[in-house]
Amino acid sequence: MNNDSSSRIVERLSAWIAGAAPGARLPSTRSLVAEFHASPVTVQKALQTLTARGLVESRPGVGTFVRAVRTARPADYGWQTAALRASQGPRRTAVTALRDAPNHVIAFHSGYPDRELLPERLVRTALARAARSDAAISRPPASGLPELQTWFAQVLAATTPAGIAPPTPADVVVLPGSQSGLSSIFRALPGNGQPxxxxxxxxxxxxxxxxxxxxxxxxxxSGPDGPDPGELARAFEESGSRLFYAQPNYANPTGAQWSADRRREILDVARQYGAFIVEDDWAHDFGITTSPVPLAGMDDSGHVVYLRSLTKSVSPAVRVAAVIARGPARERLQADRAAESMYVSGLLQAAALDVVTQPGWQAHLRSLRHQLQSRRDFLVASLREHAPEVHITRVPDGGLNLWVRLPDAVDPVRLGADCEREGVMIAAGAEWFPAEPAGPYLRLNYAGPNPAGFGEGARIIGRCMSTQLTGR
Structure with a gap:
């Protein structure tokens, strides 16, 4: 049987579960096979999907039952984001994601992958080779090593459909990390006084x-599927802005990945308003069940300014990124970068290029995909078991983070303090909102150290949350 058969069973059983009492037992697998004229494998796949959605729980040797505790979908106040716009009050600059964690702590707060997820052998070998090369003592070109410019351009060109001119190495400006690139973009591209x-x-x-x-x-x-094109058009119209920053693939923090239709619609809006889209493709190397599809691959008229970093996937010690822009925008960005830092360390550029052009790099990425999937699924299962009141907004197809909604009665700042006292560090979601948060959220990183502790971490989150909800 194909996936359509499994989806049909999921749909029918979901409707039955919606009217069933908590704890009700589902028909046996044999009964479902007969009822739906499906294979046992197809039925098992449907039951696994229902389990992953938190609708049922399996008790080995007994059967499958409707979950006794089901997460109610929280109210969605996201529409207020567009109505209120940005707050004019001061922003807090101390970020939880940058805090160091002691070794004994279960760390869900950081935005970086654990050391075991990095290509350590490739990095050490590349740095040693670079140290023996001319890169260790020479000044590189202001735009970056030509070989590295070529690599960035070729990787993006590989996603460019036929009929669209691919980027060239001359379109690439190498950066000392994507954060530096964002500062340059926001300094150089918005019109005077424009948001x-x-x-x-x-x-x-x-x-x-x-x-x-x-x-x-x-x-x-923006939600699990990305921003609404109509809302984006309204924001362009009302604000006069000509610059939109977005993450079409595995967005931080939500994990959203735009569909092909959504990418086309958003690009059409940018064309309509003569605007730039700053595409931050930070998670390009962190696909799990899908592969990233850069928006920039669909654009050959200079609307998309593409930002790609190697810092998280190669090593936090190798702060190398690139921006790909066309036309006058590229020249303006290059001028800003030259004034800001003149050039990027040739040693780090050479090391980064060495890593990503070794045969072992692709083998590392294949292994990384499986490791991230295992960690993500374990954290999701642990939360559903030990903190069922948490609403998982989306199980991401890639990236490093799980974005979850808490019950309205839970204070995420207090929850963070309570969890930290018990050895778990979490990040309250308010830090990811440009204005007031649309609700109480957490961002949980499943790429951090000690994945074996995820179950205990989820148990502590659930216990601390329950203390707030019950007042005990």
């Missing part, structure tokens, strides 16, 4: 970069 539009929630570093260069932010509500 930048941002998905809400979005990467805290982008919010901070805009604030530090004095560019106001207009939030555009």
């Amino acid at each position: 930048v539009l941002m998905e809400s929630p979005t990467y805290w570093g982008a919010i901070l970069a805009a604030a530090q260069v004095g560019v106001p932010v207009v939030p555009v509500p």
Whole structure:
């Protein structure tokens, strides 16, 4: 049987579960095979899907039952993001994701992958080779090593459909990390006094970069499937902005990945308003069940300014990124980078290029995909078992983070303090909103150290949350 058969069984059983009492027993697998004229494998796949959604629980040797505790879908206040726009109050610059954690702590708060997920052998070998090369003592070109420019251009060109001119190495400017690139983009591209539009929630570093260069932010509500094109058009119209910062693949923090239709619609809006889209493809190397599809591959008229970093996937010690832009925008960004830092360390550029062009790099990425999937699924299962009141907004197809909604009665800041006293560090979701948060959220990183502790971490989150909800 195919996936359609499994989906049909899931749909029928979901309707039955909706009217069933908690704890009700589902028909046996044999009965379901006969009822739906499906194979046992297809029925088992449907039951696994229902389990992953938190609708049923399996008791080995007994049967499958409707979950006794089901998460109610929380109210959605995301529409208020567009109505209220950005707050004019001061922003807090101390970010939870940058805090160091003691070794004994279960760390869900960081935005970086654990050391065991990095290509350590490749990095050490590449740094040693670079140290023996001319890169250790020479000044590289201001735009970056030509070989590294070529690599960035070729990787993006591989996703460009036929009929669209691919980027060239001359379109690439190498950066000392993507945070530096965001500062340059927000400094160089908005018109004088014009704001930048941002998905809400979005990467805290982008919010901070805009604030530090004095560019106001207009939030555009964004959900599990990305921003609504109509809301984006309205924001362009009302604000006069010509710059939209977005993460089409595995967004931080939500994990959203735009569909092909959504990418086309958003690009059409940018064309309509003569605007730039800043595409932050930070998670390009972290696909799990899908592969990233850069929006920039669909654009050959200079609307998309593409930002790609190697810092998280290669090593946090190798802060190398690139921006790909066309036309006058590229020249303006290059001028800003030259004034800011003149050039990027040739040693680090050579090491980064060495890593990503070794045969072992692709083998590492294949292994990384499986490791991230195992960690993600374990954390999701642990939360559903030990903290069932948490609403998992989306099980991401890639990236490093799980974005979850808490019950309205839970204070995420207090929850963070309570959890930390018990050895678990979490990050309250407010830091990822350009204005007031649309509800109580957490961002939980499943790529951090000690994945064996995820179950205990989820148990502590559930216990601390229950203490708030019950008052005990």
